[in-house]
Amino acid sequence: MSTQQLAGTSRPERDEQPDPHWGEPHPLHDPWILANFQARPTDVLITTAPKAGTTWMQQILHQLCTGGDEAFEDIDDVVPWLERQRPPQTWRQVLEAFEALATPRLFKTHCTWEQTPGRDIARLILTVRDPRDCCISFYHHLMDMTDSALACHGLERPASLDAHVDAWLGFGAWFRNLASWWPQRERDNLLMLRYSDLKADLPAAITRIADFLGWPLTPQTCERAAHLSSFAWMKANSQRFAGRNADGSPMFRPGGFIRKGETGDHKTQLTPDQEARILRRCRQELPAECLAYLGLG
Numbered sequence: 001m002s003t004q005q006l007a008g009t010s011r012p013e014r015d016e017q018p019d020p021h022w023g024e025p026h027p028l029h030d031p032w033i034l035a036n037f038q039a040r041p042t043d044v045l046i047t048t049a050p051k052a053g054t055t056w057m058q059q060i061l062h063q064l065c066t067g068g069d070e071a072f073e074d075i076d077d078v079v080p081w082l083e084r085q086r087p088p089q090t091w092r093q094v095l096e097a098f099e100a101l102a103t104p105r106l107f108k109t110h111c112t113w114e115q116t117p118g119r120d121i122a123r124l125i126l127t128v129r130d131p132r133d134c135c136i137s138f139y140h141h142l143m144d145m146t147d148s149a150l151a152c153h154g155l156e157r158p159a160s161l162d163a164h165v166d167a168w169l170g171f172g173a174w175f176r177n178l179a180s181w182w183p184q185r186e187r188d189n190l191l192m193l194r195y196s197d198l199k200a201d202l203p204a205a206i207t208r209i210a211d212f213l214g215w216p217l218t219p220q221t222c223e224r225a226a227h228l229s230s231f232a233w234m235k236a237n238s239q240r241f242a243g244r245n246a247d248g249s250p251m252f253r254p255g256g257f258i259r260k261g262e263t264g265d266h267k268t269q270l271t272p273d274q275e276a277r278i279l280r281r282c283r284q285e286l287p288a289e290c291l292a293y294l295g296l297g
Protein backbone atom coordinates (compact mmCIF):
# COMPACT_ATOMS: atom_id res chain seq x y z
CA MET A 1 0.00 0.00 0.00
CA SER A 2 1.34 3.44 -0.92
CA THR A 3 1.70 6.23 1.62
CA GLN A 4 -0.66 8.24 -0.56
CA GLN A 5 -3.38 5.64 -0.18
CA LEU A 6 -2.79 5.46 3.55
CA ALA A 7 -2.99 9.21 3.90
CA GLY A 8 -6.25 9.47 1.93
CA THR A 9 -9.54 9.92 3.70
CA SER A 10 -11.71 7.79 1.40
CA ARG A 11 -11.32 4.04 1.37
CA PRO A 12 -9.42 2.52 -1.57
CA GLU A 13 -11.67 0.89 -4.12
CA ARG A 14 -10.92 -2.68 -3.10
CA ASP A 15 -12.19 -1.89 0.38
CA GLU A 16 -15.69 -1.47 -0.93
CA GLN A 17 -16.48 -5.16 -0.60
CA PRO A 18 -15.62 -7.06 2.57
CA ASP A 19 -12.94 -9.71 2.17
CA PRO A 20 -14.76 -12.74 0.69
CA HIS A 21 -12.76 -14.95 3.05
CA TRP A 22 -13.67 -12.94 6.09
CA GLY A 23 -16.17 -15.55 7.28
CA GLU A 24 -17.01 -15.31 10.96
CA PRO A 25 -16.38 -11.76 12.11
CA HIS A 26 -14.90 -11.20 15.53
CA PRO A 27 -15.79 -7.98 17.38
CA LEU A 28 -12.14 -7.07 17.86
CA HIS A 29 -11.02 -7.76 14.30
CA ASP A 30 -10.54 -4.99 11.79
CA PRO A 31 -11.45 -6.19 8.29
CA TRP A 32 -9.85 -3.11 6.76
CA ILE A 33 -6.47 -4.00 8.20
CA LEU A 34 -6.81 -7.51 6.80
CA ALA A 35 -7.98 -6.30 3.40
CA ASN A 36 -5.15 -3.78 3.03
CA PHE A 37 -2.14 -5.35 4.78
CA GLN A 38 0.79 -5.76 2.40
CA ALA A 39 2.88 -8.78 3.42
CA ARG A 40 6.59 -9.10 2.68
CA PRO A 41 8.55 -12.34 2.13
CA THR A 42 10.57 -11.52 5.24
CA ASP A 43 7.46 -11.25 7.44
CA VAL A 44 6.79 -13.98 9.99
CA LEU A 45 3.19 -14.56 11.06
CA ILE A 46 2.52 -16.49 14.27
CA THR A 47 -0.79 -18.17 13.74
CA THR A 48 -2.74 -19.80 16.58
CA ALA A 49 -6.14 -20.39 18.06
CA PRO A 50 -6.60 -18.31 21.23
CA LYS A 51 -4.76 -19.75 24.28
CA ALA A 52 -2.57 -22.11 22.23
CA GLY A 53 0.72 -20.45 23.20
CA THR A 54 0.59 -17.32 21.03
CA THR A 55 2.41 -15.08 23.49
CA TRP A 56 5.07 -17.71 24.12
CA MET A 57 5.81 -17.83 20.37
CA GLN A 58 5.83 -14.01 20.23
CA GLN A 59 8.53 -14.00 22.88
CA ILE A 60 10.55 -16.83 21.27
CA LEU A 61 10.61 -15.10 17.88
CA HIS A 62 11.39 -11.67 19.32
CA GLN A 63 14.28 -13.09 21.32
CA LEU A 64 15.60 -15.07 18.35
CA CYS A 65 15.33 -12.06 16.10
CA THR A 66 17.12 -9.69 18.47
CA GLY A 67 19.63 -12.13 19.95
CA GLY A 68 18.16 -11.35 23.38
CA ASP A 69 16.19 -8.25 24.35
CA GLU A 70 15.09 -7.46 27.89
CA ALA A 71 14.31 -3.80 27.22
CA PHE A 72 10.88 -4.07 25.54
CA GLU A 73 7.89 -2.96 27.60
CA ASP A 74 5.06 -4.83 25.94
CA ILE A 75 5.43 -7.82 23.63
CA ASP A 76 2.62 -6.47 21.42
CA ASP A 77 4.80 -3.40 20.67
CA VAL A 78 7.45 -5.59 19.04
CA VAL A 79 5.23 -8.42 17.77
CA PRO A 80 1.85 -6.79 17.09
CA TRP A 81 -1.52 -8.47 16.74
CA LEU A 82 -2.19 -8.11 13.03
CA GLU A 83 -5.98 -7.87 12.78
CA ARG A 84 -6.76 -6.25 16.12
CA GLN A 85 -8.77 -3.02 16.21
CA ARG A 86 -6.83 -0.32 18.05
CA PRO A 87 -9.17 2.61 18.61
CA PRO A 88 -8.64 5.56 18.51
CA GLN A 89 -6.09 4.57 15.83
CA THR A 90 -7.60 4.11 12.38
CA TRP A 91 -6.72 1.11 10.26
CA ARG A 92 -4.63 3.42 8.06
CA GLN A 93 -2.57 4.55 11.06
CA VAL A 94 -2.13 0.93 12.13
CA LEU A 95 -0.86 -0.01 8.67
CA GLU A 96 1.47 3.00 8.65
CA ALA A 97 2.93 1.82 11.94
CA PHE A 98 3.36 -1.68 10.47
CA GLU A 99 5.20 -0.17 7.49
CA ALA A 100 7.69 1.43 9.90
CA LEU A 101 8.56 -1.80 11.76
CA ALA A 102 12.08 -3.15 11.38
CA THR A 103 12.70 -6.13 9.09
CA PRO A 104 11.93 -8.95 9.69
CA ARG A 105 8.49 -7.92 10.86
CA LEU A 106 6.82 -10.30 13.30
CA PHE A 107 3.05 -10.49 13.79
CA LYS A 108 0.58 -12.66 15.63
CA THR A 109 -2.81 -13.57 14.25
CA HIS A 110 -5.82 -15.67 15.23
CA CYS A 111 -7.15 -15.64 11.67
CA THR A 112 -8.04 -18.77 9.78
CA TRP A 113 -5.95 -19.69 6.74
CA GLU A 114 -8.54 -18.14 4.43
CA GLN A 115 -8.60 -14.86 6.39
CA THR A 116 -4.82 -14.46 6.67
CA PRO A 117 -3.42 -11.81 4.34
CA GLY A 118 -0.07 -12.62 2.77
CA ARG A 119 -0.45 -16.34 3.50
CA ASP A 120 1.42 -17.19 0.26
CA ILE A 121 4.13 -14.58 0.82
CA ALA A 122 5.07 -14.50 4.51
CA ARG A 123 6.54 -17.32 6.61
CA LEU A 124 3.94 -18.86 8.89
CA ILE A 125 4.46 -20.51 12.27
CA LEU A 126 1.43 -22.46 13.43
CA THR A 127 1.30 -23.45 17.10
CA VAL A 128 -1.37 -25.95 18.11
CA ARG A 129 -2.41 -27.01 21.60
CA ASP A 130 -4.71 -29.64 23.08
CA PRO A 131 -8.24 -28.15 22.86
CA ARG A 132 -9.05 -29.25 26.41
CA ASP A 133 -6.11 -27.21 27.74
CA CYS A 134 -7.05 -24.27 25.48
CA CYS A 135 -10.59 -24.39 26.85
CA ILE A 136 -9.35 -24.38 30.45
CA SER A 137 -6.81 -21.67 29.73
CA PHE A 138 -9.56 -19.52 28.20
CA TYR A 139 -11.71 -20.07 31.29
CA HIS A 140 -8.96 -18.71 33.53
CA HIS A 141 -8.29 -15.92 31.03
CA LEU A 142 -11.89 -14.74 31.57
CA MET A 143 -11.83 -15.33 35.33
CA ASP A 144 -8.54 -13.45 35.78
CA MET A 145 -9.35 -10.47 33.56
CA THR A 146 -10.27 -7.23 35.33
CA ASP A 147 -13.83 -5.96 34.94
CA SER A 148 -12.73 -3.03 32.82
CA ALA A 149 -10.72 -5.26 30.48
CA LEU A 150 -13.68 -7.63 30.08
CA ALA A 151 -15.98 -4.73 29.24
CA CYS A 152 -13.47 -3.25 26.81
CA HIS A 153 -13.17 -6.59 24.97
CA GLY A 154 -16.92 -7.25 24.97
CA LEU A 155 -16.40 -10.37 27.12
CA GLU A 156 -18.18 -11.72 30.16
CA ARG A 157 -16.96 -13.74 33.12
CA PRO A 158 -18.54 -17.20 32.88
CA ALA A 159 -21.05 -18.20 35.55
CA SER A 160 -19.44 -21.64 35.86
CA LEU A 161 -16.88 -23.86 34.14
CA ASP A 162 -19.74 -25.84 32.62
CA ALA A 163 -21.26 -22.69 31.14
CA HIS A 164 -17.84 -21.76 29.84
CA VAL A 165 -17.37 -25.12 28.09
CA ASP A 166 -20.71 -24.59 26.33
CA ALA A 167 -19.82 -21.04 25.34
CA TRP A 168 -16.34 -22.07 24.17
CA LEU A 169 -17.82 -24.84 22.02
CA GLY A 170 -20.36 -22.37 20.67
CA PHE A 171 -17.66 -19.80 19.87
CA GLY A 172 -15.83 -22.60 18.05
CA ALA A 173 -12.67 -20.62 17.24
CA TRP A 174 -10.34 -23.49 18.15
CA PHE A 175 -12.08 -25.89 15.75
CA ARG A 176 -12.47 -23.31 12.96
CA ASN A 177 -8.83 -22.35 13.28
CA LEU A 178 -7.33 -25.84 13.15
CA ALA A 179 -9.76 -27.16 10.51
CA SER A 180 -8.61 -24.34 8.27
CA TRP A 181 -4.85 -24.58 8.94
CA TRP A 182 -4.44 -28.37 9.09
CA PRO A 183 -4.68 -28.93 5.29
CA GLN A 184 -1.87 -26.36 4.82
CA ARG A 185 0.63 -28.12 7.08
CA GLU A 186 2.91 -29.39 4.26
CA ARG A 187 3.43 -25.96 2.70
CA ASP A 188 7.06 -24.86 2.36
CA ASN A 189 6.32 -21.52 4.02
CA LEU A 190 4.65 -23.07 7.08
CA LEU A 191 6.10 -24.66 10.22
CA MET A 192 3.69 -26.46 12.53
CA LEU A 193 4.62 -27.03 16.17
CA ARG A 194 2.71 -28.33 19.15
CA TYR A 195 2.66 -26.51 22.49
CA SER A 196 3.72 -29.89 23.92
CA ASP A 197 6.82 -29.89 21.62
CA LEU A 198 7.87 -26.55 23.11
CA LYS A 199 7.28 -27.87 26.61
CA ALA A 200 9.23 -31.10 25.96
CA ASP A 201 12.39 -29.48 24.61
CA LEU A 202 12.41 -25.70 24.17
CA PRO A 203 16.00 -25.41 22.78
CA ALA A 204 15.18 -28.11 20.18
CA ALA A 205 12.01 -26.22 19.17
CA ILE A 206 13.96 -22.94 18.97
CA THR A 207 16.52 -24.66 16.70
CA ARG A 208 13.72 -25.93 14.41
CA ILE A 209 12.26 -22.42 14.21
CA ALA A 210 15.63 -20.83 13.40
CA ASP A 211 16.32 -23.50 10.74
CA PHE A 212 12.92 -22.95 9.18
CA LEU A 213 13.39 -19.19 9.06
CA GLY A 214 17.01 -19.44 7.93
CA TRP A 215 18.12 -17.30 10.85
CA PRO A 216 21.66 -18.01 12.12
CA LEU A 217 21.70 -19.51 15.61
CA THR A 218 24.69 -19.88 17.90
CA PRO A 219 24.47 -22.10 20.99
CA GLN A 220 24.67 -18.90 23.08
CA THR A 221 21.73 -17.27 21.24
CA CYS A 222 19.70 -20.44 21.57
CA GLU A 223 20.40 -20.65 25.29
CA ARG A 224 19.55 -16.98 25.82
CA ALA A 225 16.31 -17.23 23.80
CA ALA A 226 15.31 -20.34 25.77
CA HIS A 227 16.06 -18.58 29.07
CA LEU A 228 14.06 -15.47 28.18
CA SER A 229 11.18 -17.62 26.84
CA SER A 230 11.07 -19.89 29.88
CA PHE A 231 7.86 -19.95 31.87
CA ALA A 232 9.75 -18.71 34.93
CA TRP A 233 11.15 -15.63 33.15
CA MET A 234 7.85 -14.80 31.47
CA LYS A 235 5.91 -15.25 34.72
CA ALA A 236 8.34 -12.98 36.57
CA ASN A 237 7.89 -10.39 33.80
CA SER A 238 4.19 -10.99 33.17
CA GLN A 239 3.35 -7.27 32.95
CA ARG A 240 5.17 -7.24 29.60
CA PHE A 241 2.89 -9.97 28.22
CA ALA A 242 -0.55 -9.52 29.80
CA GLY A 243 -1.46 -6.23 28.14
CA ARG A 244 -2.75 -2.96 29.61
CA ASN A 245 -6.08 -1.18 29.54
CA ALA A 246 -6.32 2.19 27.77
CA ASP A 247 -5.78 3.94 31.14
CA GLY A 248 -2.55 1.99 31.70
CA SER A 249 -3.99 -0.32 34.37
CA PRO A 250 -3.24 -4.07 34.10
CA MET A 251 -5.72 -6.19 32.14
CA PHE A 252 -5.28 -9.19 34.45
CA ARG A 253 -5.14 -9.72 38.16
CA PRO A 254 -1.66 -10.61 39.49
CA GLY A 255 -0.74 -14.18 38.53
CA GLY A 256 -3.17 -14.18 35.60
CA PHE A 257 -2.44 -14.64 31.89
CA ILE A 258 1.03 -16.19 32.22
CA ARG A 259 -0.77 -18.56 34.52
CA LYS A 260 0.30 -22.21 34.79
CA GLY A 261 1.91 -23.14 31.48
CA GLU A 262 1.40 -26.89 31.59
CA THR A 263 0.26 -29.63 29.25
CA GLY A 264 -2.66 -31.71 30.51
CA ASP A 265 -3.99 -29.03 32.89
CA HIS A 266 -7.53 -30.07 31.88
CA LYS A 267 -7.10 -33.42 33.64
CA THR A 268 -7.69 -31.94 37.07
CA GLN A 269 -10.33 -29.44 35.96
CA LEU A 270 -12.73 -30.85 33.36
CA THR A 271 -15.39 -33.39 34.34
CA PRO A 272 -15.59 -36.55 32.17
CA ASP A 273 -18.75 -35.15 30.58
CA GLN A 274 -17.15 -31.79 29.73
CA GLU A 275 -14.14 -33.57 28.24
CA ALA A 276 -16.42 -35.90 26.23
CA ARG A 277 -18.28 -32.88 24.77
CA ILE A 278 -15.01 -31.37 23.57
CA LEU A 279 -13.70 -34.65 22.13
CA ARG A 280 -17.01 -35.35 20.36
CA ARG A 281 -16.79 -31.99 18.62
CA CYS A 282 -13.14 -32.71 17.67
CA ARG A 283 -14.21 -35.95 15.99
CA GLN A 284 -16.99 -34.11 14.12
CA GLU A 285 -14.77 -31.34 12.80
CA LEU A 286 -11.23 -32.68 12.36
CA PRO A 287 -9.63 -35.58 10.47
CA ALA A 288 -8.35 -38.56 12.46
CA GLU A 289 -4.74 -37.76 11.48
CA CYS A 290 -5.04 -34.33 13.05
CA LEU A 291 -6.49 -35.78 16.26
CA ALA A 292 -3.66 -38.33 16.40
CA TYR A 293 -1.10 -35.52 16.00
CA LEU A 294 -2.61 -33.85 19.06
CA GLY A 295 -2.71 -37.13 21.01
CA LEU A 296 -6.52 -37.20 20.86
CA GLY A 297 -6.82 -40.23 18.56
Ligand code: A3P
Pocket residue numbers: 048049050051052053054055056133136137138140229230231232234257258259260261262265
Ligand atom coordinates in the same frame (compact mmCIF):
# COMPACT_ATOMS: atom_id res chain seq x y z
P1 A3P B 1 -2.29 -21.48 30.78
O1 A3P B 1 -3.49 -20.61 30.96
O2 A3P B 1 -2.66 -22.94 30.60
O3 A3P B 1 -1.26 -21.30 31.82
P2 A3P B 1 -1.96 -17.38 24.54
O4 A3P B 1 -0.72 -16.58 24.56
O5 A3P B 1 -2.24 -18.03 23.23
O6 A3P B 1 -3.12 -16.60 25.09
O7 A3P B 1 -1.74 -18.62 25.52
C1 A3P B 1 -1.62 -18.43 26.90
C2 A3P B 1 -1.18 -19.74 27.51
O8 A3P B 1 0.21 -19.96 27.20
C3 A3P B 1 -1.30 -19.72 29.03
O9 A3P B 1 -1.61 -21.07 29.39
C4 A3P B 1 0.11 -19.33 29.43
O10 A3P B 1 0.45 -19.63 30.76
C5 A3P B 1 0.91 -20.15 28.43
N1 A3P B 1 2.31 -19.71 28.32
C6 A3P B 1 2.77 -18.46 28.10
N2 A3P B 1 4.11 -18.44 28.14
C7 A3P B 1 4.52 -19.71 28.41
C8 A3P B 1 5.79 -20.33 28.60
N3 A3P B 1 6.93 -19.65 28.54
N4 A3P B 1 5.82 -21.66 28.86
C9 A3P B 1 4.67 -22.38 28.93
N5 A3P B 1 3.44 -21.84 28.75
C10 A3P B 1 3.36 -20.52 28.51
